[in-house]
Amino acid sequence: MLLIDCPWCGPRDEVEFSCGGEAHIVRPPEPANLSDAEWGDYVFMRQNRKGVHYERWCHGHGCGRWFNVARDTVSHQVLAVYAMGEAPPEV
Amino acid sequence: MARYSIFALARNALRRHRDWPLAWRSPEPKAAYDAIIVGGGGHGLATAYYLAKRHGITNVAVLEKGWIGGGNTGRNTTIVRSNYLHDESAGIYDHALKLWEGLSQELNFNVMFSARGVINLAHDEHEARELRRRVFANQLAGVDAEWLTPLQLKEFCPILNVDPGMRYPVLGGALQRRAGTARHDAVAWGYARGADGRGVDIIQNCEVTGFDIRDGQVRGVRTTRGEIAAPKVGVVAAGHSSVLAEMAGLRLPIQSHPLQALVSEPVKPVMPTVVMSNAVHAYMSQSDKGELVIGAGIDSYNSYAQRGSLPVIEETIQAVVELFPITSRLKMMRQWAGIVDVCPDASPIIGLTPVEGLYFNCGWGTGGFKATPGSGHVFAHTIARDEPHAINAPFTLDRFHSGTLVAEHGAAAVAH
Ligand SMILES: Cc1cc2nc3c(=O)[nH]c(=O)nc-3n(C[C@H](O)[C@H](O)[C@H](O)COP(=O)(O)OP(=O)(O)OC[C@H]3O[C@@H](n4cnc5c(N)ncnc54)[C@H](O)[C@@H]3O)c2cc1C
Ligand SMILES: [Zn+2]
Numbered sequence A: 001m002l003l004i005d006c007p008w009c010g011p012r013d014e015v016e017f018s019c020g021g022e023a024h025i026v027r028p029p030e031p032a033n034l035s036d037a038e039w040g041d042y043v044f045m046r047q048n049r050k051g052v053h054y055e056r057w058c059h060g061h062g063c064g065r066w067f068n069v070a071r072d073t074v075s076h077q078v079l080a081v082y083a084m085g086e087a088p089p090e091v
Numbered sequence B: 001m002a003r004y005s006i007f008a009l010a011r012n013a014l015r016r017h018r019d020w021p022l023a024w025r026s027p028e029p030k031a032a033y034d035a036i037i038v039g040g041g042g043h044g045l046a047t048a049y050y051l052a053k054r055h056g057i058t059n060v061a062v063l064e065k066g067w068i069g070g071g072n073t074g075r076n077t078t079i080v081r082s083n084y085l086h087d088e089s090a091g092i093y094d095h096a097l098k099l100w101e102g103l104s105q106e107l108n109f110n111v112m113f114s115a116r117g118v119i120n121l122a123h124d125e126h127e128a129r130e131l132r133r134r135v136f137a138n139q140l141a142g143v144d145a146e147w148l149t150p151l152q153l154k155e156f157c158p159i160l161n162v163d164p165g166m167r168y169p170v171l172g173g174a175l176q177r178r179a180g181t182a183r184h185d186a187v188a189w190g191y192a193r194g195a196d197g198r199g200v201d202i203i204q205n206c207e208v209t210g211f212d213i214r215d216g217q218v219r220g221v222r223t224t225r226g227e228i229a230a231p232k233v234g235v236v237a238a239g240h241s242s243v244l245a246e247m248a249g250l251r252l253p254i255q256s257h258p259l260q261a262l263v264s265e266p267v268k269p270v271m272p273t274v275v276m277s278n279a280v281h282a283y284m285s286q287s288d289k290g291e292l293v294i295g296a297g298i299d300s301y302n303s304y305a306q307r308g309s310l311p312v313i314e315e316t317i318q319a320v321v322e323l324f325p326i327t328s329r330l331k332m333m334r335q336w337a338g339i340v341d342v343c344p345d346a347s348p349i350i351g352l353t354p355v356e357g358l359y360f361n362c363g364w365g366t367g368g369f370k371a372t373p374g375s376g377h378v379f380a381h382t383i384a385r386d387e388p389h390a391i392n393a394p395f396t397l398d399r400f401h402s403g404t405l406v407a408e409h410g411a412a413a414v415a416h
Helices: A036-044 B006-014 B042-055 B087-101 B103-107 B125-140 B150-156 B184-197 B238-247 B310-323 B369-385
Strands: A003-006 A010-013 A018-022 A052-058 A066-072 A078-082 B035-038 B060-063 B118-122 B146-148 B172-176 B201-203 B208-214 B217-223 B226-229 B233-235 B255-264 B274-277 B282-286 B292-298 B332-342 B349-352 B358-362
Touching (some): A003 A078, B035 B217, B042 B060, B042 B184, B060 B184, B087 B103, B087 B369, B103 B184, B118 B150, B125 B146, B125 B172, B146 B150, B150 B172, B208 B238, B233 B369, B238 B358, B274 B310, B282 B310, B292 B310, B292 B332, B349 B369, B358 B369
Parallel strands (some): B035 B060, B233 B358
Antiparallel strands (some): A003 A010, A018 A052, B208 B217, B255 B292, B255 B332, B282 B292
16 A cells, blocks of 8 residues: 655545656657657557656646656655656655 | 376375375476576466477476466466457467367366356446447357346346446346366466476576577576576566566566455355456456455556555455345455556567567466466467467567557456
8 A cells, every 4th residue: 555745735545646657758859750669669668667666646636736756666665756847866 | 297097096095195296396407408488377387388299399497486376377366268359369369268178188187177157247338339349259250259138147147236226237248158267276287297297397496587698699598596598588477577578678568567366255156157347347256165256456556566455455345245245244365466467458469579589478467367378389389480370470569669459458458
């Protein structure tokens, strides 16, 4: 069971949130110029680390805002919570 | 390999069951093999078995980091069916189902395959239309399927609640009669024994920690029990597929999630079939021991923890109690999770990789147990011939670049 520290509302139960998957994926600036391989990588290929994972969460049943989380996928420990657009912190 | 039979049982009973031979050896790893299979789940063991039996490649090692069948093979709810939507899926899942039907005889090991039927329920008009479309698609693909009305469902499974006043009323359901359940451990053990009997080394407590790749060609693996050379390596590591792919410098579209199940205290036979519902997200069957086997959903976030969260179970139990009111006072005995490798189109990846001699079989997600014999059979072919079998040819990694996905979310939606 996760306790997630929403930057706006404070610590709340995981059922109030939804997980938006891997963070820091940037939409290619010129999609029309991508090869099939580059486009496929952007749409489908994902990190799936056993260890620290940087991911997006949305506090849907609270403030409704998105933010980033660094979380350990084995211990489930939330290691950092940081704003959208911020660089991933060293954890 | 000593054959199991009624006579062997009688003979051994006279000796008080003290002299049964071990079902497989536990050899030390050799320095080199002709082929290595990474992952001693059902799929990996089946691959080794068919490599030895169908392709004469017997100098093979199966490397398992824990104990064989200790991953999803020994954690799943054992539903076997082949009623997926697309022809590609009918190809592989029905191939597997045909192998299931003769598997106990083939392996001389009782895998307890029981064709008790599997029902998929529809709870709204749209779902009913989609399910009927799937019934027709199955019939066209030569896969048995029929549509049952609520009353016919009630007759087939009397404990099912079809009261029109339910929160999510049952509007009908699709039935595949050839589908059913099997004994999960027995599948791993049966294939292990069959492979071992043909010369395959099954090596447990041996974790693969890296690959030896030179000039784009795999030369072997690094393990917690030393380096082992082989010109061909097949990876069948389910929830850990991405971890192994990263060791080989490959990227996969896979995400690992915990998937949970639970069983009740044993009760008398009440459940003659398997019932699953995508909409309320629950499914149930009864084991031969009498426990009701209940499957839940995945946690939405990535995890390798092999334990799921409580809210997921709570939701499942709510659905089960509404569908089967008889269960409302039942005690649950055990709950557990396995880590499943979920693919974006809910179909597996089976085939070659950009590294020569390295093959991956993964992405079965929440529903790969049913495919075990078929998956092992075509993966062995792929490794032996260095090209996919016609049945797994559509399931390449490259489909995520070409766009020819095999979208099976409808048929795979409730996790099983
Ligand atoms: C709760 C639950 C219910 C399910 N219900 C169903 C169902 O009803 N019907 C159905 O069809 N499917 C079901 N599934 C899915 C099914 O179990 C899997 O798709 C299938 O078992 C995966 O293939 P496998 O058997 O080879 O995987 P596994 O049995 O998980 O085998 C993979 C093996 O690889 C090993 N491994 C991993 N990394 C390494 C390494 N580095 N070195 C060496 N070994 C390694 C693991 O220890 C593991 O034993 C369910 C899964 C779960 C968790
Ligand atoms: Zn909030």
